[in-house]
Amino acid sequence: MAPEDFARLEPHLEPIALQLREVVIAADAAVDELFFIETGMVSISTAHDERRIEVSLVGSEGLVGAVPVALDCTTTPHVHFVQLAGEALSIGRDALCAALAESPTLRRLLLRYVHSLIVQITQTAYAHASLSLESRLARWVLMCHDRTEGDELVLTHDFLSMMLGVQRAGVTLAIQNLEGAGRIRAKRRRIEVLDRAKLLALTNGSYGTPEAEYARLIEGA
CATH class of the missing domain: 1.10.10.10 (Winged helix-like DNA-binding domain superfamily/Winged helix DNA-binding domain)
Structure with a gap:
């Protein structure tokens, strides 16, 4: 991330602890808060009849909640929960969207990350179907x-x-x-x-x- 883009986000970042099995974004709930992972891991999973199957992972390389926010969706059907306890920096959706509107470089970076996450999900589908x-x-x-x-x-x-x-x-x-x-x-x-x-x-x-x-x-x- 470019220093000037981080400077836009920094005043809005709040450190939080990630507790094991904590749901940080619930299925079909409003995505009002996103999380830059510092340590630990968050799973993105489908949930049907109380059964979960993981479709992707987010660690310190990524942003939890990136896909629905980058694509201008208010909710997601996927459950985002802590698979490995750690720490994160949270940011409100409004603050992130305001920074994205101001900075084309930050928006491009987020969309590139979303692309890489979608590729991860498609590889998961391939693995489940073929391996x-x-x-x-x-x-x-x-x-x-x-x-x-x-x-x-x-x-x-x-x-x-x-x-x-x-x-x-x-x-x-x-x-x-x-x-x-x-x-x-x-x-x-x-x-x-x-x-x-x-x-x-x-x-x-x-x-x-x-x-x-x-x-x-x-x-x-």
């Missing part, structure tokens, strides 16, 4: 690893079953298979990444495209 459970798990582990300091990830089997859209028993078997191949080490409520290259080899192209788009459009801007 084995182990491949999908490898992709999510890599994505979480990108957004976490160190090699240990706080990922419970319950969260993983939601992320992958499968029963908990399937997650347990997939973790055992990845661990047996030396890709990860499973611990209580944690997964340690041992070999990213081996995980990447399992993803069949479902990991890498959104990351490359983000690097090209945001980091290279």
Whole structure:
């Protein structure tokens, strides 16, 4: 973000704590507040009959609530909830929209981020439709690893079953298979990444495209 654009936002940013499993944007509720993630992760998921399936992740690279606000929508059908506790900077919708109206460079940056997030969602659809459970798990582990300091990830089997859209028993078997191949080490409520290259080899192209788009459009801007 250009220094002059950050200066527009800075007076309106409020530090907040992100609590595990906290819903920061509810389905079909007004998106009045957005969140720049400092640490932690927020999941964007579909919700039907109390069942959630994750469609994308936002960490310190992104802005929670970006899609509906950038596209001038007041609500979203997706649930945004904290998958990994941390900290964020919140900003009101009106303050962000005022800054976007004043700054073409800030609006362009936000739309580029929205594009990269949409690419991530389409890759998730491809993974769910085409890949084995182990491949999908490898992709999510890599994505979480990108957004976490160190090699240990706080990922419970319950969260993983939601992320992958499968029963908990399937997650347990997939973790055992990845661990047996030396890709990860499973611990209580944690997964340690041992070999990213081996995980990447399992993803069949479902990991890498959104990351490359983000690097090209945001980091290279």
